[in-house]
Amino acid sequence: MLNIYDIKTFEVPTKLVSGVGSLKKLPELMLEQNINHPLVVTDQGIREAGLLQKVEELLNENNYNYYIYDKVKANPDVETVDKGYEEFSKNNCDGLIALGGGSSIDTAKGIGVLSKHGGSIIDYECGKKPLKKRITPLIAIPTTAGTGSEGTMWAVITDHDREVKYNVGGPLLAPQIALVDPKLHLSLPSNLTAGTGMDALCHAIECYTSHFAQPLTDSVALLAIEYAAKYLRRAVANGEDLEARYYMAEAATLAGISYGSESAGAVHAMTQTLGGIKPEIPHGEAVGALLGPVMLFNWMGEPEKFKRVATALGKNVRGLSTRDGALAAIDAVYELADDIGIPTLQELGVKEEDIPKLAEAAEKDPQTIGNPRDINCECYEEIYRYTFKLGE
Numbered sequence: 451m452l453n454i455y456d457i458k459t460f461e462v463p464t465k466l467v468s469g470v471g472s473l474k475k476l477p478e479l480m481l482e483q484n485i486n487h488p489l490v491v492t493d494q495g496i497r498e499a500g501l502l503q504k505v506e507e508l509l510n511e512n513n514y515n516y517y518i519y520d521k522v523k524a525n526p527d528v529e530t531v532d533k534g535y536e537e538f539s540k541n542n543c544d545g546l547i548a549l550g551g552g553s554s555i556d557t558a559k560g561i562g563v564l565s566k567h568g569g570s571i572i573d574y575e576c577g578k579k580p581l582k583k584r585i586t587p588l589i590a591i592p593t594t595a596g597t598g599s600e601g602t603m604w605a606v607i608t609d610h611d612r613e614v615k616y617n618v619g620g621p622l623l624a625p626q627i628a629l630v631d632p633k634l635h636l637s638l639p640s641n642l643t644a645g646t647g648m649d650a651l652c653h654a655i656e657c658y659t660s661h662f663a664q665p666l667t668d669s670v671a672l673l674a675i676e677y678a679a680k681y682l683r684r685a686v687a688n689g690e691d692l693e694a695r696y697y698m699a700e701a702a703t704l705a706g707i708s709y710g711s712e713s714a715g716a717v718h719a720m721t722q723t724l725g726g727i728k729p730e731i732p733h734g735e736a737v738g739a740l741l742g743p744v745m746l747f748n749w750m751g752e753p754e755k756f757k758r759v760a761t762a763l764g765k766n767v768r769g770l771s772t773r774d775g776a777l778a779a780i781d782a783v784y785e786l787a788d789d790i791g792i793p794t795l796q797e798l799g800v801k802e803e804d805i806p807k808l809a810e811a812a813e814k815d816p817q818t819i820g821n822p823r824d825i826n827c828e829c830y831e832e833i834y835r836y837t838f839k840l841g842e
């Protein structure tokens with residue numbers, strides 16, 4: 451519950467530049483950030499989709515010397531970030547351009563940390579070694595409408611040795627610029643659009659109902675929920691629907707801003723730890739499978755707020771009791787997940803025998819703290835088993 455006696459702060463240290471065709475602003479923004487020799491951080495998929503070419507054309511037209519690090523994989527690990535930093539140093543780069551989903555943006559954030567502080571990104575796990583300086587200028591260009599990492603103060607890094615995903619974060623980690631051009635999202639396949647879109651929706655719902663909520667993040671999160679409810683189906687059904695892509699891109703950034711200064715909740719405690727143990731499972735689709743079941747567990751912690759989520763999701767709750775209104779939000783999420791083809795946990799590769807280990811890991815995740823209903827290992831196990839049953 452929003453605690454009026456907590457003194458809150460809200461900070462967006464990132465300049466947001468968005469709109470159809472906004473990629474053309476890149477050279478101007480580089481000038482503004484004094485970036486002369488950037489390292490472009492991206493992945494093979496972005497190269498194959500022809501998106502890297504669009505950035506290269508702009509850099510070439512403006513006579514920039516640049517270097518490309520295209521080794522990013524989903525759920526970026528310590529080695530990927532450390533290797534990226536080697537490339538950055540070797541080529542005497544003075545700035546970063548991240549082009550891709552959350553994985554590329556988080557990798558670039560990590561490289562930005564190392565470029566100012568040295569060492570390995572493992573040293574900076576959850577503030578162990580605090581950041582002292584703002585990262586090297588980073589322009590984050592998302593190619594998915596999902597993580598909202600372009601507007602958050604967090605990078606999620608995987609440590610394979612310990613099978614964990616951990617956060618590096620704080621205002622000093624935020625990109626200097628988020629450049630959000632929905633035209634870059636047109637090529638995204640429908641299953642990725644669906645998964646990443648559910649991730650954005652989940653960030654907004656978890657933030658809005660979290661103990662860390664505050665009026666400013668509430669207002670941002672509600673609009674993100676409305677946009678996702680209205681436009682995600684259209685973006686999945688017709689990848690070339692630029693209006694739907696625009697509003698989904700905005701939903702993801704707004705949701706990122708809403709949760710990015712604090713924390714998410716049980717869905718992210720579950721999916722982040724799941725990603726540490728089973729890195730092959732896509733984050734967004736796992737979020738999509740678990741969001742409804744977690745809301746069913748959580749609604750009693752914030753019944754009025756869940757009723758309002760139902761309204762934002764397009765349900766008519768007039769005349770409904772608070773309980774029925776809150777439950778309508780859960781129905782709306784199930785309907786959306788079903789319509790856009792979110793896979794079951796089984797289809798994603800979770801095995802029933804994995805559940806006790808996954809529940810134990812989720813309980814230890816710091817995102818458990820903000821969850822609107824008290825939750826422990828048994829509760830996580832119950833939610834996993836319930837979700838598993840839905841998939842039978």
Ligand SMILES: [Fe+2]
Binds near residue numbers: 597649653718733737
């Ligand atoms: Fe997420």
